[in-house]
Amino acid sequence: MNNKSFRYLWTGQALANCGDLFYVVGLMAIVHEITGSAMYMAMIPFVTTLARFISGGFAPVLMDKYALKLLLLISQWGKTTALLLLVMTRYALGNQEMTVYVILGMVFLISFLDGWAAPASHAMLPRLVPRDELTRANSFVAVVDQIIQLGGWAAGGMLVAMVGGGQVIWLTVVLAAAAAVLMNRMEDPLVSGDSSERRDRPPYWSSMREGWVLIWKQPALRTIHVIYVLESIAGVVWIAAILYVYVSEVLHKEEAWWGYINASFFLGLMAGGWCGMKGSRWIDRHIGSLTVYSSFGISLMTLGFGMTSMPWLALMFSAGFGLFDQLKAVSLQTMLQRSVSLQLMPKVYAAQSSLISLVFGASTLLFGYVTDRFGVRATFMAAAGILFLSGCYAFGARSRWPSGKNAPDKAQ
Structure with missing residues (x-):
């Protein structure tokens, strides 16, 4: 570093x-x-x-x-x-x-x-x-x-x-x-002088689908992205439109509480990042287990947040969600980086970006309908259920996780 x-x-x-x-x-x-x-x-x-x-x-x-x-x-x-x-x-x-x-x-x-x-x-x-x-x-x-x-x-x-x-x-x-x-001013170690790391250029269509194919065919990457998709679907409940309804209809508070909830969430994220920095060695040794526990943790925090009517408790659940979510995000990010070669990693991230954007956009419409039709509590319960499924999937797939220093440098 x-x-x-x-x-x-x-x-x-x-x-x-x-x-x-x-x-x-x-x-x-x-x-x-x-x-x-x-x-x-x-x-x-x-x-x-x-x-x-x-x-x-x-x-x-x-x-x-x-x-x-x-x-x-x-x-x-x-x-x-x-x-x-x-x-x-x-x-x-x-x-x-x-x-x-x-x-x-x-x-x-x-x-x-x-x-x-x-x-x-x-x-x-x-x-x-x-x-x-x-x-x-x-x-x-x-x-x-x-x-x-x-x-x-x-x-x-x-x-x-x-x-x-x-x-x-x-x-x-x-x-x-x-x-x-x-x-x-950066220097890319894979690029020397005016040369670049690019290989023989494949046809455009093959290049565009290469990251998608790699995600689908490699078990660790496929598992990571299934979890990313489930998280993206459930994560829609934290958008401003749904939180605004929650603050008004569940907490019965003024709009300022939307800002308080966001602040507690980001404080939780910062705490999770700090724990990741201080406990990086421990996380490396238990990265698969941490992913599973964090998955169930954010499910529990989401359920508690949606069910409580006590403002101070909502802030605690929001901060707890941020803490678990950050630990899980760091774990997934690190495992992804250890599951694919440096040369192919940009294409994996490009495919991931398109996938998450598509899923999040569609889920926004879905959860907006659920909120209007069944109420905001039902929205958070549905999100908690999806996150619980994500935890169960992570638990079942834990044998596929790359971990620690023994992970391969370049997964093909």
Whole structure:
């Protein structure tokens, strides 16, 4: 973890994530100022998910053609340029409806660039960190990300209130450019000089399906992604729309409690990441068992959260969910990185990104219907049941987990 390139990666990614968060807050403020419409505001996350799904679909073609570092730089400088154009367009067009459509177009472009940047960033980490430090490194990156998430929304809201959405987008431009500069200083150990790690390029269709095929054919990867899918389905209950109904109808509290619940959740995530850093050696020795116990833990926390009407207890369940969820996420991430070769890992992450985006988008509609039809408690009970099934599946598949230092360096 003392590798300079790793420091450039996590610092650059932290600046980029902070910029992305400010950018969303700023855009929401601008769109609300122009339209006052919740529907137009809801279009931002919809367009984001759609663009990332499309981009993730053919990201493997780019990964066969270009080095990961170059893809990260193209994405980050492209986002910087798009943000700059967005701000200029906002000032040129003013508060008219056309501005909203331009904003949505830029959101699509920026999210499209993110569609291959995120898998490339995830795949770069195990190249820069020794295998026996992967658990600690993944936990550290998770803690940094959760600190940004915990403080970023509040900071973004304060900045919008003080200087306005347009000025916040300017700050995002600066953060995106700084992230690009840092990422440019990374050195990929699989790339020497001007050469890249790419192999003979397969046909486009073969390249696009390679990550999917690997996930399906390799037992450990298939098991990991079945758990990811089940988690993504159940995780929809934590979106703002469902939590808002829960706070209003179950806790009978004002909207501020939505923020308290989110804060306790992120504190739990940070605690889980800290435990991962401090106990990385122990986790490496018991990574399969920890995945199973964490799966049942988040199921229990979700059930307790949905059933209680006591606000303080809801905060405890939310924090407990975050703790178990982070430990499980670090375990799954580390096992995935130990189950596939460094050369093929970007394609696995690209397939994963598209899969999770598709599942999460469809599940949002499903759980929205369940909430309207049966009530928010039923939604959390259903999510807890799905997470319990995930735990049972993890328990039954525990013999497939790669663990510790004995895991193969390059799974084919």
